[in-house]
Amino acid sequence: MNAVLHLAAVSRVHGQGATEVHALRSVTFRARPGELVAVMGPSGSGKSTLLTLAGGLDAPTSGSVWIEGTDLASLDNAGRARIRRTSVGYVFQDFNLIPALTAAENVALPRELDGEKSKIARRLALVALEEVGIVDLVDRFPDEMSGGQQQRVAIARAIVGERRLILADEPTGALDTDTGEEILRLLRARCDAGAAGVMVTHEARHAAWADRVVFLRDGVIVDETGADEPETLLAGETR
Amino acid sequence: MTGWRPALLIAWRDALRHKGRSVLVLVMISLPVLAVSAAAVVIKTGEVSGIEGAERRLGAADARILTEGRGRIVQAPDVSNGEWSFIGEADYDNPATEDDVRGVLGADTRLLPITSGWSRARLGDRVIDFSTTGVDLSDPLTRGLFDLETGHLPQAPGEVVVNDAMITKGFAVGDELEVGGTTLTITGGGRDATDRTQPIVIGSVEDLVDESTNRREWLVDAGGPVSWSTVQELNEIGGVVTSRAVLADPPDVASMAEQMGYDTGQDEIFAIVALIVVMALIEVVLLAGPAFAVGARRHARTLALIAASGGTPAQSRRVILGSGVVLGLVASGIGLVLGIVAGWALLPLVQRFNGEWFGPFELPWLYLLAIVAFGLLSALLASAVPAWLASRQDVVAVLAGRRGDRSPRASTPVVGLVLLGVGIAASAYGAVTSDSGNGALWIAGSAVVSVLGMILVVPVVVSAVARVSGRLPLTARYAARDAARHRTRTVPAVAAVAATVAGVVALGIANASDERQNEMTYTPQAQMGAGFISWGPDLLPGEELADAATTWTRLEEVARAAAPGVEVTAVQGLNDVYDPNGYTTTFIEPARGMQDTCCLSVYGPTVTVADSAADLGITGATAEVVDRTLAAGRAIVFTGSLDGETEATVRRETWRPNSDESDVETTPGVAAQLVRWDPADSSPAPTSAILPTALADELGLDVTTVSLRLTGDLDEASETRIREDVRGAVDGTYLYVERGYERPDEAVIILLVLGALGGVLMLGGTLTATFLALSDAKPDLATLSAVGAAPRARRRVAAAYALVIGVVGAILGAGVGFIPGIAISRPLTAGSGSNSAAPDGPFLAIPWLLIITIVVALPLLTAAVVGLTARSRLPLVARLD
Structure with missing residues (x-):
C-alpha cells in the first residue's frame, strides 16, 4: 500500500556556524493508511521538527517530503497551505483553537479557507463534531469548554473533510489521564477508519496505542518497533 | 518613591525590549509636543514685548512720551499694543508741552521731538x-x-x-x-x-x-531711569510713557481692562484654549492607548504571578503606569528638544511672512514646561485604564492561559448615552443663545462632552458588531470578534478614529455652511458672463488727469485687439473719476417723498446716457419699458420696489481741495419713469438712472464714456489677455468679469487640509491598533497557518481588522460630529438682518462628499494600505516545552 506520508532522507539544520543545530539527520519514515505511528524521544530529539516538516509548515534542508504522492518541494507556499487544508490535519498539545471563533467555526475553518461556502463548511463541521461526540457544543466558544472538549474540537478540525493524514503533537499533554485516553481512542478510531496518524508523545503508555513506535535521538531514528495490540496491553494494566 | 522603583525598572526594561511598541507611543506623544513647542518658540520669539522692544522704540533714550491732549491717562506699563486711554474729559487742542514735561521730569531733561x-x-x-x-x-x-x-x-x-x-x-x-x-x-x-x-x-x-x-512726541534723556511713579505723574498731564526702566521691571498693576472696567474676553480665550487642550489630550490619549493596552496584556502573566504571590492591586497598577511615566517622560523630552530645534530652524522662514522684525531667540520655559507636562499627562492617562484593568484582572483565568477581556459593564454605555444627551442639549443651547455671546463656547464644550460620551459607548458598539458578524466572511468575522474580545486595545483605537472623524465632520459642516452663506449672499456686479472695464487712475495732488476721451478710445482699441471674439461697447454717462485737485460725484434725485423707494445702489455708473436698452445690455420685459420710455424722451430711474412716474433731478457735487463745502450743480427737474428692477433677477441693474441723449444734451450735461461693456466670448483666457493689455496701455484700469459665485481657494484648501489631517490621524489610529492586534494575534495566525490558511490570509485579517476599526470609528464619529457641526453653523452664518434683498441666515450645508469620503473611502483606503503593507508570512506554531 502507498504511504500517505513519506519522508525520504530528510535533514533539517537550524542556524549557521557556531549556532548550527541539526534537528533531523537523514530521517526516512513512512506512515501508511490505517496506521498510527508514535514518535518518541527525549526533549530536543527532533520530534516536533518532524511534524512541522510533515505538514509542510517548514521545509527540509535536504531530502524530500511526500504527501499522498506529491513532493512538497514542488509546491509553493500556497500549494502547501492547500495540502494542509485538504490532506493534513494538525492536533496540538495546547489545542490551538481560535478563541474568537465558535467550536463549529473552528472546525469549519479549513473548509472555509478552502473556499467552501459557509453553510456547507458548517455542515461538514457538524459531521466531524458528531464523530468526536460533542455535537451539542457546536456554538460554544473555546473559553466556554473544558480541555478535553477543546481537544475534541481540535481533532474534529483535523479530520474535517476526509483528510487522510493526522499529525498530533502531544495531544494529551494538557489533559488528565481519563480524558487523554478518550482522545487516544478517538485518534485510534480515525486511523482504523483508514487515515494515517503520526503522534508525538513521550509517554510509553500512549505509544502503546500505536501500530508502530519510532524512537528519535539527536535527530536520528535509533529504533523502530511494531507494537502489540493496544487493547491487550491495556488489559494487563492495573488502573 | 521606593514603591515605584521596581515598577519603573520593569517599565524601562520593557520599553527597551519591545522597541516597536515603544516607538509607537513615542511618536504619538512626541509629535504633538514637538509641534506645539516649536510653535511656542516661534510665537514667543516673534512677539516683541516688554524690554525686548525697548531699543526699537526708544533707541538709547530713557523714555518716550506721547501726548495727544491734556487730561488724565491710564496706561499699562507697556503701551505698544495701544493699552492706554484718557479718563474723563481731555482737551485735545492744548496737549502738554515740553515745559509741562520738564515740570515733571526736571528742568535739565532733554527732549528730542519725534x-x-x-x-x-x-x-x-x-x-x-x-x-x-x-x-x-x-x-x-x-x-x-x-x-x-x-x-x-x-x-x-x-x-x-x-x-x-x-x-x-x-x-x-x-x-x-x-x-x-x-x-x-x-x-x-x-x-x-x-x-x-x-x-x-x-x-x-x-x-x-x-x-x-x-500730537507731540519726544525721546527723553532724563539722566536716569524713569520710574513707574514718574510715569503716573506724566499720566496726570496727558503723557503716555514708554519707560525703559518700567519695561525692564514692570510694576504689578491691574490690566488696562480691569482698570477701565470692561470685559477683556480673557475668560473666553482661556476657555477656548482649555477646550483645545482637552481635545488634543483626548486624541493623543486615544492614539497611544492601544499600545499601553497591549503592553498591559503582555504583562498579564507577570501581574497574575505578582498577585498570586501576594502583590496588591496598587503594585500591579504601578507596573503599567510605570510604562506611562517612562515613555511619557522620554517622549516629551524628545518632542521638546526636537521642537526647540524645529522652532529655531523655522524662524527665518516665518520671518519672511512677517512685516516686523522678530525679537531675539526666546525659549518660553513656562510654556514649554506646560507642554512637557501635557505629554507626560497624556501618557499617564493612556496607561491609566489598562493599568486599572490589569489590577483587576482575573488571576486564575490568566494563569490558566485564558485570554480576553471582561465583558463591558452595563452602566458604562448608559453614562455614555447620558453624556451624549448632555452634549446635544448643550449644543442646542449654544446654537439658540448664539446671538447673546458665548454660544460658540457652549458648542465647543458640548463637542468635548459628546466625544467623551461616545468613547463610553464604543465598547458596546464593538461588542454588537462582533455579535452580528456571524454572517461575515471568515477574516472579517475573525477581525470583528477579536476586536471585541480585546476591547482595551480596540476601544481607544476606534475612539481615536471616531474623535478625528467627529472633528473633521463638525469643521466640515461649519465650513460648508459658511460657504453656503457666502454663495447665497453673493451680489453679482454685472450680467452673468459679461464684464466691464472701468478707469480710475491714482493721482497725487498737482498731477493732471489724462484726457478722458483719448484714454477711452485707446482702451477700446486695446480691448478689441486683445480679444477679437469679445464685443466691446462704450457706455456713455456722467463721469465720476477721483481727482485730488477736485472731483465730482453724481446723484439722481427723484421728486420729494419718493426718496425712500429710490434708488437702486449699483456697481456701475450712477447716471448713464443711452437711447436703447441694448446699449446697456438690458433684456426681457424691462428692455421694452426702457426702450419705450427713452423713445418718449423721458428719463428712467430704477427702483427696488415700485413703478410709477416722477420728476427727477441730476445733482453733481464738486469737491475742491482744502474746502469743507462742495460746489453743487442741479439740473431742472425732468420727467422720469420709475422702473422696478426685479431683485430676484440674477443680474444686477447696470445703472441707477438712464437719460436719453437728447435730454442730456438739452440739460447741457458733460457726457463721456464711463465704462466699456464686454460681452460675447469672454472666457478666462481672453479675460486675462484683455486685463494684461489694458493694464499695460493705461494706468488705473480695472477689469471685472462676472462669473457668479466662485468658491475661494482658501475654502477648498481648508477642506483638503481637513481631509488630509483626518486621513493621517485615522491612518495612524487604525495602523496602530491593527499592527498591535496582529502581534497579539500571533498564536491565532499560527493556527490558521497550521490548518491550511494561505499566506495572504494574514493580509486579509489585517485589512479586515483595519476595516472594522475604520468603519465603526468613522460611522460613530460622523454621527457625533453632526451635533456640534450643525449647532456651530447657526452662530457662524446668522444673518445680520440688514440686507433685505439677499437671503438671510442661518444657513446649513452638509458636505456629503467629505463625509462619504471619510466614512466609506478612507476606511477602505486604510484597509487597503494595511493589507498591502502587512507581511504575508504566517508565524509558525511553537510548542510549549
Missing part, C-alpha cells in the same frame, strides 16, 4: 504708500532706531533716509521724493528697527510732520 505720519509718492506709473518718521537721527538718543547700510544720514533740511522696503519698491539712494509739497532727497538706506516690509522714510521733524497737528 513725529510719525503717512504719505505717498509717485514712482513711475505707480504710487507708493509709506510711513514717515521725523527725528534727528544724528542725535545719540536715536541710536538703535535705524541702521544705516548705504549712503549717509540726513544732514541738511530736505534730506531723508529710507528702509530696505522702500529700496525694494524701486526707490534708490539719490532719488527725490515729493512729500506734502516738499521735495526730499534720499541720502541713505538701511534697516528700520521695527518695520521690515512696510516702506518707511525718516527725515527731519520739519520735513516730516505729524499726522495730526496736536
Whole structure:
C-alpha cells in the first residue's frame, strides 16, 4: 500500500556556524493508511521538527517530503497551505483553537479557507463534531469548554473533510489521564477508519496505542518497533 | 518613591525590549509636543514685548512720551499694543508741552521731538504708500532706531533716509521724493528697527510732520531711569510713557481692562484654549492607548504571578503606569528638544511672512514646561485604564492561559448615552443663545462632552458588531470578534478614529455652511458672463488727469485687439473719476417723498446716457419699458420696489481741495419713469438712472464714456489677455468679469487640509491598533497557518481588522460630529438682518462628499494600505516545552 506520508532522507539544520543545530539527520519514515505511528524521544530529539516538516509548515534542508504522492518541494507556499487544508490535519498539545471563533467555526475553518461556502463548511463541521461526540457544543466558544472538549474540537478540525493524514503533537499533554485516553481512542478510531496518524508523545503508555513506535535521538531514528495490540496491553494494566 | 522603583525598572526594561511598541507611543506623544513647542518658540520669539522692544522704540533714550491732549491717562506699563486711554474729559487742542514735561521730569531733561505720519509718492506709473518718521537721527538718543547700510544720514533740511522696503519698491539712494509739497532727497538706506516690509522714510521733524497737528512726541534723556511713579505723574498731564526702566521691571498693576472696567474676553480665550487642550489630550490619549493596552496584556502573566504571590492591586497598577511615566517622560523630552530645534530652524522662514522684525531667540520655559507636562499627562492617562484593568484582572483565568477581556459593564454605555444627551442639549443651547455671546463656547464644550460620551459607548458598539458578524466572511468575522474580545486595545483605537472623524465632520459642516452663506449672499456686479472695464487712475495732488476721451478710445482699441471674439461697447454717462485737485460725484434725485423707494445702489455708473436698452445690455420685459420710455424722451430711474412716474433731478457735487463745502450743480427737474428692477433677477441693474441723449444734451450735461461693456466670448483666457493689455496701455484700469459665485481657494484648501489631517490621524489610529492586534494575534495566525490558511490570509485579517476599526470609528464619529457641526453653523452664518434683498441666515450645508469620503473611502483606503503593507508570512506554531 502507498504511504500517505513519506519522508525520504530528510535533514533539517537550524542556524549557521557556531549556532548550527541539526534537528533531523537523514530521517526516512513512512506512515501508511490505517496506521498510527508514535514518535518518541527525549526533549530536543527532533520530534516536533518532524511534524512541522510533515505538514509542510517548514521545509527540509535536504531530502524530500511526500504527501499522498506529491513532493512538497514542488509546491509553493500556497500549494502547501492547500495540502494542509485538504490532506493534513494538525492536533496540538495546547489545542490551538481560535478563541474568537465558535467550536463549529473552528472546525469549519479549513473548509472555509478552502473556499467552501459557509453553510456547507458548517455542515461538514457538524459531521466531524458528531464523530468526536460533542455535537451539542457546536456554538460554544473555546473559553466556554473544558480541555478535553477543546481537544475534541481540535481533532474534529483535523479530520474535517476526509483528510487522510493526522499529525498530533502531544495531544494529551494538557489533559488528565481519563480524558487523554478518550482522545487516544478517538485518534485510534480515525486511523482504523483508514487515515494515517503520526503522534508525538513521550509517554510509553500512549505509544502503546500505536501500530508502530519510532524512537528519535539527536535527530536520528535509533529504533523502530511494531507494537502489540493496544487493547491487550491495556488489559494487563492495573488502573 | 521606593514603591515605584521596581515598577519603573520593569517599565524601562520593557520599553527597551519591545522597541516597536515603544516607538509607537513615542511618536504619538512626541509629535504633538514637538509641534506645539516649536510653535511656542516661534510665537514667543516673534512677539516683541516688554524690554525686548525697548531699543526699537526708544533707541538709547530713557523714555518716550506721547501726548495727544491734556487730561488724565491710564496706561499699562507697556503701551505698544495701544493699552492706554484718557479718563474723563481731555482737551485735545492744548496737549502738554515740553515745559509741562520738564515740570515733571526736571528742568535739565532733554527732549528730542519725534513725529510719525503717512504719505505717498509717485514712482513711475505707480504710487507708493509709506510711513514717515521725523527725528534727528544724528542725535545719540536715536541710536538703535535705524541702521544705516548705504549712503549717509540726513544732514541738511530736505534730506531723508529710507528702509530696505522702500529700496525694494524701486526707490534708490539719490532719488527725490515729493512729500506734502516738499521735495526730499534720499541720502541713505538701511534697516528700520521695527518695520521690515512696510516702506518707511525718516527725515527731519520739519520735513516730516505729524499726522495730526496736536500730537507731540519726544525721546527723553532724563539722566536716569524713569520710574513707574514718574510715569503716573506724566499720566496726570496727558503723557503716555514708554519707560525703559518700567519695561525692564514692570510694576504689578491691574490690566488696562480691569482698570477701565470692561470685559477683556480673557475668560473666553482661556476657555477656548482649555477646550483645545482637552481635545488634543483626548486624541493623543486615544492614539497611544492601544499600545499601553497591549503592553498591559503582555504583562498579564507577570501581574497574575505578582498577585498570586501576594502583590496588591496598587503594585500591579504601578507596573503599567510605570510604562506611562517612562515613555511619557522620554517622549516629551524628545518632542521638546526636537521642537526647540524645529522652532529655531523655522524662524527665518516665518520671518519672511512677517512685516516686523522678530525679537531675539526666546525659549518660553513656562510654556514649554506646560507642554512637557501635557505629554507626560497624556501618557499617564493612556496607561491609566489598562493599568486599572490589569489590577483587576482575573488571576486564575490568566494563569490558566485564558485570554480576553471582561465583558463591558452595563452602566458604562448608559453614562455614555447620558453624556451624549448632555452634549446635544448643550449644543442646542449654544446654537439658540448664539446671538447673546458665548454660544460658540457652549458648542465647543458640548463637542468635548459628546466625544467623551461616545468613547463610553464604543465598547458596546464593538461588542454588537462582533455579535452580528456571524454572517461575515471568515477574516472579517475573525477581525470583528477579536476586536471585541480585546476591547482595551480596540476601544481607544476606534475612539481615536471616531474623535478625528467627529472633528473633521463638525469643521466640515461649519465650513460648508459658511460657504453656503457666502454663495447665497453673493451680489453679482454685472450680467452673468459679461464684464466691464472701468478707469480710475491714482493721482497725487498737482498731477493732471489724462484726457478722458483719448484714454477711452485707446482702451477700446486695446480691448478689441486683445480679444477679437469679445464685443466691446462704450457706455456713455456722467463721469465720476477721483481727482485730488477736485472731483465730482453724481446723484439722481427723484421728486420729494419718493426718496425712500429710490434708488437702486449699483456697481456701475450712477447716471448713464443711452437711447436703447441694448446699449446697456438690458433684456426681457424691462428692455421694452426702457426702450419705450427713452423713445418718449423721458428719463428712467430704477427702483427696488415700485413703478410709477416722477420728476427727477441730476445733482453733481464738486469737491475742491482744502474746502469743507462742495460746489453743487442741479439740473431742472425732468420727467422720469420709475422702473422696478426685479431683485430676484440674477443680474444686477447696470445703472441707477438712464437719460436719453437728447435730454442730456438739452440739460447741457458733460457726457463721456464711463465704462466699456464686454460681452460675447469672454472666457478666462481672453479675460486675462484683455486685463494684461489694458493694464499695460493705461494706468488705473480695472477689469471685472462676472462669473457668479466662485468658491475661494482658501475654502477648498481648508477642506483638503481637513481631509488630509483626518486621513493621517485615522491612518495612524487604525495602523496602530491593527499592527498591535496582529502581534497579539500571533498564536491565532499560527493556527490558521497550521490548518491550511494561505499566506495572504494574514493580509486579509489585517485589512479586515483595519476595516472594522475604520468603519465603526468613522460611522460613530460622523454621527457625533453632526451635533456640534450643525449647532456651530447657526452662530457662524446668522444673518445680520440688514440686507433685505439677499437671503438671510442661518444657513446649513452638509458636505456629503467629505463625509462619504471619510466614512466609506478612507476606511477602505486604510484597509487597503494595511493589507498591502502587512507581511504575508504566517508565524509558525511553537510548542510549549
